[in-house]
Amino acid sequence: MSTATEDRVTWGSGPIPEIHPLDEYNRTLLSNVHPPDWVNPQPAGRYNLVVIGAGAGGLVSAIGAAGLGAKVALVEKYLLGGDCLNVGCVPSKALLRCGRAYADVRDAGEFGVRVPPGVSVDFGAVMERMRRLRAKISPNDGVTRLREAGVDVFLGEGRFVQPDAVEVAGNTLRFSRAIIAAGARAAAPDIPGLAETGFLTNETVFWLTELPRRLAIIGAGPIGCELSQAFARFGCEVLLLAGGHPFLGREDRDAAAVVEKALTRDGVRVDHKHKVVSVRRENGEKVLKLEPGEPHSELRVDEILVGVGRTPNVENLGLGAAGVEFDKDGVKVNDYLQTSNKRIYAVGDICSTLKFTHLSDAHARIGIQNTLFFGRAKASALTIPWCTYTDPEVAHVGMYEEDARDKGIDVQTINLELADLDRAILDGEDDGFLKVHIRKGTDRILGATLVARHAGEMISELTLAMVGGLGLKTMARTIHPYPTQAENLRKAGDAYNRTRLTPRVKGLLNKLMSWRR
Numbered sequence: 001m002s003t004a005t006e007d008r009v010t011w012g013s014g015p016i017p018e019i020h021p022l023d024e025y026n027r028t029l030l031s032n033v034h035p036p037d038w039v040n041p042q043p044a045g046r047y048n049l050v051v052i053g054a055g056a057g058g059l060v061s062a063i064g065a066a067g068l069g070a071k072v073a074l075v076e077k078y079l080l081g082g083d084c085l086n087v088g089c090v091p092s093k094a095l096l097r098c099g100r101a102y103a104d105v106r107d108a109g110e111f112g113v114r115v116p117p118g119v120s121v122d123f124g125a126v127m128e129r130m131r132r133l134r135a136k137i138s139p140n141d142g143v144t145r146l147r148e149a150g151v152d153v154f155l156g157e158g159r160f161v162q163p164d165a166v167e168v169a170g171n172t173l174r175f176s177r178a179i180i181a182a183g184a185r186a187a188a189p190d191i192p193g194l195a196e197t198g199f200l201t202n203e204t205v206f207w208l209t210e211l212p213r214r215l216a217i218i219g220a221g222p223i224g225c226e227l228s229q230a231f232a233r234f235g236c237e238v239l240l241l242a243g244g245h246p247f248l249g250r251e252d253r254d255a256a257a258v259v260e261k262a263l264t265r266d267g268v269r270v271d272h273k274h275k276v277v278s279v280r281r282e283n284g285e286k287v288l289k290l291e292p293g294e295p296h297s298e299l300r301v302d303e304i305l306v307g308v309g310r311t312p313n314v315e316n317l318g319l320g321a322a323g324v325e326f327d328k329d330g331v332k333v334n335d336y337l338q339t340s341n342k343r344i345y346a347v348g349d350i351c352s353t354l355k356f357t358h359l360s361d362a363h364a365r366i367g368i369q370n371t372l373f374f375g376r377a378k379a380s381a382l383t384i385p386w387c388t389y390t391d392p393e394v395a396h397v398g399m400y401e402e403d404a405r406d407k408g409i410d411v412q413t414i415n416l417e418l419a420d421l422d423r424a425i426l427d428g429e430d431d432g433f434l435k436v437h438i439r440k441g442t443d444r445i446l447g448a449t450l451v452a453r454h455a456g457e458m459i460s461e462l463t464l465a466m467v468g469g470l471g472l473k474t475m476a477r478t479i480h481p482y483p484t485q486a487e488n489l490r491k492a493g494d495a496y497n498r499t500r501l502t503p504r505v506k507g508l509l510n511k512l513m514s515w516r517r
Contacts, residue, residue, distance in 0.1 A: 025131035032142030055082020057348030057360035058181035075158035081141035123211035160322035184310035184349035223307035387456035395459035398447025410440035423483035443471030
């Protein structure tokens with residue numbers, strides 16, 4: 001039997017962390033990723049592989065290894081699917097899509113579409129849609145799929161008790177190899193009064209059923225930027241506090257400027273100057289004290305959302321008993337993702353500075369090779385793209401220009417504005433650009449940044465070229481349909497070819513053409 005209270009859902013033998021509201025969609029989600037009637041199987045004598053954590057890295061590790069014939073156990077204390085399904089990529093992108101739909105309606109007049117005044121967003125319906133779609137996707141990460149794949153699923157808190165054994169819910173799982181994929185959680189800044197006053201993170205913002213009238217977001221990284229734009233489009237008054245840190249600090253500065261302009265256009269107030277030094281609750285409001293003082297010494301809001309990064313989940317895993325070295329930044333691994341215990345590997349957010357679902361997936365594939373087949377696959381060999389899903393999106397792969405220069409590489413940059421691209425003009429999406437960094441004197445792609453409404457869909461062509469050792473000359477020879485925004489990638493190849501037409505080459509060509517007349 002399951003029981004629900006306002007604060008907690010209890011399943012059978014004990015509680016699991018909260019999830020709100022407990023409607024039909026969240027009940028469906030729970031039935032797939034933490035079923036109330038689940039009974040852990042009897043442990044096998046010794047597993048080829050035990051995986052702790054059932055996020056992206058853990059799921060790929062477990063299902064991939066089982067598919068190759070290994071005897072696999074997967075341990076998860078919370079919800080199968082991890083952050084991505086439950087509190088990350090899936091719910092956030094559902095919200096962003098609704099925000100984009102509103103913006104399309106709002107701006108429809110530019111396309112000759114007459115929209116009646118008073119169009120607004122039904123926030124409750126937005127959140128219900130998110131929960132419905134998340135529940136629809138959840139079987140992909142659920143217990144039934146894992147069981148059918150041959151994985152023994154153990155729900156409960158797992159911890160190492162020996163260098164070759166994990167304990168979970170009273171069971172001891174012995175292993176030949178193990179993978180730690182316990183992920184990370186939302187970090188919280190050390191601001192006096194913040195914890196007592198209460199705040200939202202990416203793990204709780206999706207519990208909302210009513211739109212806050214005023215929202216302060218601390219942190220101008222990807223989470224802060226994506227959600228600030230979405231909530232502003234929903235009709236919320238949003239202040240995004242960069243706290244003295246660069247806006248989208250990881251990204252190209254020109255790219256960050258385009259995104260900041262877009263957020264401002266949507267009504268987000270971006271504050272680069274002030275830092276939050278304390279928080280308190282007063283008369284039902286949350287009051288943030290800011291420094292330096294006037295004119296904004298205090299800010300009164302209804303909710304605070306914190307998006308200042310992720311903290312690896314290294315606590316309560318018994319890593320000391322397993323002889324696994326770790327610190328506050330995560331589990332220590334070598335280039336093969338092997339920990340200080342040669343039997344045990346780690347993948348994904350718990351051991352990586354870059355915390356992306358697709359990187360956890362890639363790590364898991366390395367982990368399978370290296371744990372089961374004595375492979376020597378290296379994490380450093382990966383070419384890793386990423387995307388911030390604002391509108392427009394910012395996608396990047398490889399080096400930035402300064403990275404190349406720091407490595408002593410002479411770099412040349414091809415820069416193409418979307419304002420010069422036919423399809424972007426026709427779409428009304430011409431605020432963006434493509435930058436491709438190449439090794440000077442060659443067409444070899446070192447890295448690229450793309451700012452466009454669907455940049456995340458286009459960056460993979462550049463990633464494929466880099467992985468395959470293909471340069472801009474190949475891009476120039478590749479026919480792209482006209483008109484498309486992806487055609488800008490071919491144009492980058494054309495731009496590179498034009499740089500090869502030096503005055504000497506042009507002179508020789510002119511002589512050749514004169515001779516042939």
